[in-house]
Amino acid sequence: xxxxxxxxxxxxxxxxxxxxxxxxxxxxxxxxxxxxxxxxxxxxxxxxxxxxxxxxxxxxxxxxxxxxxxxxxxxxxxxxxxxxxxxxxxxxxxxxxxxxxxxxxxxxxxxxxxxxxxxxxxxxxxxxxxxxxxxxxxxxxxxxxxxxxxxxxxxxxxxxxxxxxxxxxxxxxxxxxxxxxxxxxxxxxxxxxxxxxxxxxxxxxxxxxxxxxxxxxxxxxxxxxxxxxxxxxxxxxxxxxxxxxxxxxxxxxxxxxxxxxxxxxxxxxxxxxxxxxxxxxxxxxxxxxxxxxxx
Numbered sequence: 001x002x003x004x005x006x007x008x009x010x011x012x013x014x015x016x017x018x019x020x021x022x023x024x025x026x027x028x029x030x031x032x033x034x035x036x037x038x039x040x041x042x043x044x045x046x047x048x049x050x051x052x053x054x055x056x057x058x059x060x061x062x063x064x065x066x067x068x069x070x071x072x073x074x075x076x077x078x079x080x081x082x083x084x085x086x087x088x089x090x091x092x093x094x095x096x097x098x099x100x101x102x103x104x105x106x107x108x109x110x111x112x113x114x115x116x117x118x119x120x121x122x123x124x125x126x127x128x129x130x131x132x133x134x135x136x137x138x139x140x141x142x143x144x145x146x147x148x149x150x151x152x153x154x155x156x157x158x159x160x161x162x163x164x165x166x167x168x169x170x171x172x173x174x175x176x177x178x179x180x181x182x183x184x185x186x187x188x189x190x191x192x193x194x195x196x197x198x199x200x201x202x203x204x205x206x207x208x209x210x211x212x213x214x215x216x217x218x219x220x221x222x223x224x225x226x227x228x229x230x231x232x233x234x235x236x237x238x239x240x241x242x243x244x245x246x247x248x249x250x251x252x253x254x255x256x257x258x259x260x261x262x263x264x265x266x267x268x269x270x271x272x273x274x275x276x277x278x279x280x281x282x283x284x285x286x287x288x289x290x291x292x293x294x295x
Contacts, residue, residue: 003079004137005039006072009047012036013065017054026132028195080138092120093285096131096140098197100225104244105168105269106144113292117284127223128197135160135274141282142273146197148205152268163271163286165293169243170201172262173255175235182261187214188237190228191221198225198240201267206240209263238262 008025015021022032040047049058061068097106102125110121124131124140134140146168156162181188187210192199210216219237222228228239229246233254249255271289278286 003072003075004133004139005035005042006068006075007137008032008035008039009061009068010065010072012048012057013061013068017056018048019054026136027129030195031127031129076137092122093142093281094122094124094134094140095142095144096124096126096134097144098128098131098146099125099223100198100242100245101125101144101146101269103226104242105165108244109144109165109292113288114285117281117288119285132272135272138274142271142285144269144271146201146267147270148201148267152270156272159275161273161275163289163293165269165271165289167266168269169264169266170198170240171243171246171264172206172238172240172258173246173250174232174238174258176253176256177235178238179256179258182214182258185213185215186217187262188219189216190231190237190239191218192228193221193223196223199223201265202240205265206263211261240264 008021011021011024012018015024018033018036019029022029025032027035036048045060047058047061049056057065095106102123106123110119114121124134126134128145131140131143131145135143144165147162147164152162152164178188192202194200194203207216220231222231225241225245229241229249231237232239232241233249238258246255246257250257271286273282273286
């Protein structure tokens with residue numbers, strides 16, 4: 001049983017409803033619902049009473065709430081103690097990032113500015129909401145994720161500290177053979193789910209800006225940018241990809257940049273950590289990131 005699953009169940013018990021529990025776990029309601037269903041499938045037990053609206057904890061879950069709180073607390077304390085022991089013995093750091101950043105931005109960051117620190121890095125990739133949950137649960141020391149311009153302008157929550165490392169262009173790309181489709185009325189899209197960051201970003205900034213002569217038609221939906229890259233290369237449709245990820249395929253002419261015809265955009269690459277006491281190593285890491293951002 002994973003710690004985050006136990007904490008999900010405790011959140012349901014404390015909130016009393018699925019929607020409020022999702023907020024406590026810094027997840028969208030659909031994403032949190034999928035997590036609860038995954039727990040139910042793993043255990044083979046219905047943990048929610050879905051016959052009522054709003055959905056409430058099932059009697060079986062209510063009857064074990066004190067035990068769940070105790071087990072979650074004990075397991076969380078044990079994990080933190082083990083991590084502290086490992087950190088005291090070496091230079092280990094856990095970085096959580098979105099999948100696209102893990103395969104494009106972070107390798108250069110690790111091989112470049114962070115290399116001088118001789119770190120032992122554990123890299124965990126997930127959707128942005130899951131990265132935030134890992135940070136809150138202290139399962140990651142910092143996150144590196146995308147932020148929209150509006151989010152950067154609004155600033156972080158009071159318990160977080162952010163460092164803007166740079167910007168990333170998100171380009172509309174497709175296979176060379178796709179260019180002929182631009183002469184038609186239908187625009188085949190490789191889209192991202194609406195409950196992930198890139199899906200929301202596309203819905204707010206890209207789709208409304210597509211010329212009205214085209215009717216957007218989602219052919220495939222995937223949360224993975226690497227999958228979107230491969231789908232675009234095979235001619236399925238146009239995908240909006242980070243320039244750092246699409247660069248090799250563009251240089252090799254496996255993809256073409258359609259920015260002359262379709263809207264592109266920029267997002268910020270942001271490092272985030274919890275505000276609080278820091279080890280000497282954590283302070284050095286943050287200082288290196290700040291220097292890299294300014295350089």
